[in-house]
Amino acid sequence: MTMAWRRFFRRAWWDDERTRELESYLELETDENIARGMTPDDARAAARRKLGNTGRIREEIYAMNTVTLLDWIGQDIRYAARVLRRNPGFTIAAVLTLALGIGGVTVIYSALRNILLDPFPYAKSDRMVNVWVVDTETGRRWSGGAMGQDELLDFWQQQTVFETVVASATDNAMMRTGTGSDIVSLSEMTPNTFPFLGVPPLKxxxxxxxxxxxxxxxxxxxxxGAWIEKFGGREDILGQVVTVADVPRTIIGVMPPRFAWQAPHMWAPLTLRRGATPPDDRRWWYQAHLKPGVTLAEASERMTAVAQRRAALHPDEYPPHLRMEVLDLRYRVVGPFSRVLYTLLAAVVLLLLIACCNVSNMLLARATTREREMTLRAALGGGRLRIMAHLLTESGLLALCGAIGGCILAWAGIRAVATILPRQGVAFEVQLRLVPEALVASLALAVFTTMIVGIVPAWNASRQDLVNGMRESGKGSGASNKHGWLRHGLVVAEVATSLVLLLGAGMLIRNFASLVSADLGVNPKGLASVAPRFEKRDEPGPALRHQYYVDAVARARAVNGVTGAAQVSNWPYGGWQMTANRPGMRAPGGAELVVTQLCDEHYLGLVRLEPLRGRTLAAADVSSAARVAVISRSLAERYFGNEDPIGQYLDLPDLARAPAYLNDSRFSIIGVVNDVRNQGPGDVPLPGVYLPTTTTLFGNTARQILVRTTGDAAAVLPALERAIRTVDPNVPVRPGSTLENDLRRRFHAQPRFSLVILTVFAGVGLTLVAVGVYGVMAYAVSRRKQEFAIRMALGATRYDVVRTVLRSGTALLGIGIIAGLGMSNISTRLVITSVIGPSGPDVRLSGIVAVAVITAVGLAACLLPALRASRTNPMTALRQD
Known part of the structure; x- marks a missing residue:
């Protein structure tokens, strides 16, 4: 066997060797015949007659030293490579088309898998859940989803659906080392959290x-990251002591790069204890591993029973209507972004279908032009399987080249996606990398399509009548009609799917433009903020804390380039969501959510919210912690109708609980201002309430020092941060940001990501449609060349020929557009619900633009072959076969 395979790989050498032996034999035999008295010519002829057919002898010896199947495969591969090399335009177009489809699907599925399906490096991450209390009347998470220590311990000890329960809370703190101080985020968590996550330390x-x-x-x-950034990656870091939140702490370990639980700079152990009193009653996040076999719905039902028992003992801590929600942590982190990823995956699958249709069309058209070659092969003795194997080898080589190109595009694409991936709504642990199974699935679909299309002409060539095939191949439209219906159907499918992509991209473009230009109710230009955070939750007292913020506002106002400053609990969008009622009555439609902002007397003027009725907050209101409120116009209309709200009362019962603990949660209304888009530029705003910052000064409730600048707000931030730190060097100050940057990060990043990806897909799909329509029409024109020549010889004008070709192309475009509009009814709803939201742009205008674009591109693709047909010389065309 070893010798047989050695001869197989050296069969060319063996052929040369046998040729030399045969020539040597002929020469010896010729010499002997000459010695017998023959002439040289007769001697050589006699030697040849005695030896027999040397060519056949060589073939028999060659067949003895080879494996026929492998030899055929090698021949087919070499011939296929020569054919593809001789047709560079076809080869490049087909390979690029396949590569775009394979690469696109691989990148988007890899992103979906990395971001949504497998974002965490932790043990049992598929059973990792979050638990929170939900107010069923408003759909709101009670206390923001966090729990007090007594509450958390009760739920911990009474639950029966979790294997392991952990708790954690993260806050900012001042870190002091021997070289200086810095702001860090510190996560305190129960000691069982590291075993719960199952990731060993790096050091x-x-x-x-x-x-x-x-x-x-x-x-x-x-x-x-903190080890590298804050400590320079020192190898001797273990055992070093740092002071964090006024507590000297020893560094005992460093976690690996992808470990980012709660995304702090460092983790410290926590022991939960009962009986914590305000303002020490912090709020903690509850996470757990679901027991095997327990569903999320079952866990939610059992935990709701626990919550209802506790609510009966502590009615002031819960809403009247509650349920416990147990949610998969992956979906809790990713949130609405999961719908965006699934939508993009559907879009890229459409792109792959367009690519497969395009390649199929090119292969079918090319196979029809090679009918004579296939017929000739069959006439010369080529069997059906042999011809099919030859064409399948050619298709397979094309698919292989497309697969290689797809791998290259996927490798580059995943890096490009990583650069534009929004971090909002994406787990900190996510690392974008190619997923092998996505690449395999894409390759399989592309190869399957190419091979199936490649086998059709081979099957037909092996079954056709050889005489008629030789007569008809390459002539007229009769031969071309074999695959014409299929090619036309593929073009219709391309047009329809491309229209779906174009319509989605058009809607995203208009939605993004509306987001960027949306009126927030305040002008974001020139607004910037920094956020001081006190380390100890109960120090200093309310009076000293209030004075700190007053001094901080004064220092900020003195910074060069700042025209005004104020303190506020949040940006103009966002705030503290809570229920609100008029004393003695409920809001129309039941419990009403409002967004509450704590601000000083300067804030409303700084953001240019002038009073529509009454007045805004005054310095005396803030300094005395008066129970007064300024409300938004929508709240006044909803609660008071045509009544004058000034002097009326608004009850905010949530302020009677942590962290405010107010004895009286009623506020007298002193003014009404315009609404602000407090849910972001793309959502309908909630009613707004503005209270004095001194309403509550306990705990680390957020405070920002907001400033308006004359020029670039980002350029003022360094000086602003330095000015605030001079008020009290012991109070940490988080790095500042501008309102425009925060808008881009929180509200524009995800729409921009979807816009870029889907627009690229739509552009590629439109290009493939143009190539597909052009290819079909150019092929049809070439097949009807003699027909057009006869028409023109009988008096038809060039305009008549152009009109005939355009009529055929327009019919295909029309059918494809109608089919695409039908498909768009489903896709449009998907884009609106998953990506844009109910307040998105009007679909009709996007549909009109998409139809106009694809019609223009399709007609342009038809026009080029039409003009070429109109320039046909009748005499020249009629002379051709």
């Missing part, structure tokens, strides 16, 4: 129950 160790016990020294574990 050192993680903390255990002993590190949270009585008398244990304070320790921290560093995030990998």
């Amino acid at each position: 050192g160790r993680v903390f255990t129950e002993d590190d949270a016990g009585p008398g244990a020294g304070p320790v921290v574990v560093l995030d990998h």
Whole structure:
């Protein structure tokens, strides 16, 4: 066997060797015949007659030293490579088309898998859940989804659906080292969290129950990024002591790069204890591993029973109507972005279908032009399987080249997607990388399509009548009609799917333009803020804390380039969502959510919200912590109708609970201002309420120092941060931001990501449609060349020929557009619900533009072959076969 395979791989050498032996034999035999008295010519002829057919002898010896099947495959591959090389236009177009489809599907599915299906490097991440209390009347998470310590311990001890329960909370703190101080985020979590996550440290160790016990020294574990950024990646970091939140802590470990639980700079152990009193009653996040076999719905039902028992004992801590929600942590983190990814996956599958249709069309058209070649092969003895194998080898080689190109595009595409991927709504642990199964699935579909289309002409060539085939091949439209209906159907499918992509891209373009230009109710230009955060939740007292913010506003106003400053609990969008009622009556339609902002007397003037009725907050209101409120116009209309709200009362019962703990949650209305888009530029605003910042000064409730500048707000931030730090160097100040940058990060990043991806898909799809329509029409014109010549010889004008060709192309475009509009009824609803939202742009205008674009591109693709047909010389065309 070894010798046989050696001869197989050296069969060319063996052929040369046998040729030399045969020639040597002929020469010896010729010499002997000459010695017998023959002439040289007769001697050589006699030697040849005695030896026999040398060519046949060589063939028999060659067949003995080869494997016929492998030899045929090698011949077919070499011939297919020569054919593809001789047709570079066809080859490049087909390979690029396949590569675009394969690469696009691979990139988007990889992003979907990395972001949504497998975002975490943690153990049992598929069973990792979040738990929170929900007010069923408003659909709102109670207390923002976090829990007090007594509440969390009760749920922890009474649950029966979780294997392991952990808790954590993250806050900013001042870190002091021997070289200076810096702001860090510190996550305190129960000691069982590291075993719960199942990720070993990169250096050192993680903390255990002993590190949270009585008398244990304070320790921290560093995030990998913080180790590099804050400590320069020092190898001797273990055992170093840093002071965080006024507590000296020993660094005992460093986590690997992808570990980012709660995304802090460092983690510290936490021991939960009952009986915490305000303002020490922090709020903690509850996470758990679901027991095997327990569904999310079942877990939610059982936890709701636990919550209802606790609510009966503590009615002031819960809404009247509640349920517990247990949600998969992956969907909790990703949120609405999951729908965006699924929509983009559907779009890229459409693109792959367009690519497969285009390649199929090119292969069918090319196969029809090679009918004579296939017929000739059959006439010369080529069997059906042999001809089919030859064409399938050619199709397979084309698919292989497309697969290689798709891999290259996928490798580059995943890096391009990583650069534009929004971080809002994406887990910190996510790492974009190619998913092998996505690449395999895309390759399989592309190869399957190419091979199936490649087998059709081979099957037909092997079954056709050879005489008629030789007569008809390459002539007229009769031969071309074999695959004409299929080619036309593929073009219709391309047009329809491309229209769907174009319509989606058009809607996203208009939606993004409306987001960017949306009127927020305030002018975002020139607004910037920094946020001081006190380390200790109960120090200093309310009076000193209020004075700190007053001094901070004064320092900020003195910064060069700042025209005004104020303190507020949040940006103009966002705020503290809570229920509101008129004392003694409910809001129309039941419980009403409002967005509450805590601000000083300067804020409303700074953002240019002038009073429509009454007045805005005054310095005396803020300094005395008066129970007064300024409300938005929509709230006044909804609660008071035609009544004058000035002097009326508004009840905010949520302020009677943590962290405010007000004895009286009623506020006297002193003014009405315009509405602000407090839910973001793309959503309908909720009614707004503005209260004095001194309403509550306990706890680390957010405060920002907001300024308006004369020029570029970003250029003022460094000086602003330095000015605020001079008020009290011991108070951490988080890095500032501008309102425009925050808008781009929070509200524009995801729409821009969807817009870029879908627009690229739509552009590629439109290009493929143009190529497909042009290819079909050019092929049809070439097949009807003699027909057009006869028409023109009988008096038809060039205009008549152009009109005939355009009529055929327009029919295909029309059918494709009608089919595409039918498909768009479903796709449009998907884009609106998953990406844009109910307040998106009017679909009709986007549909008109999409139809106009694809019609223009399709007609242009038809016009080129039509003009070429109109320039046909009748005499020249009629002389041709």
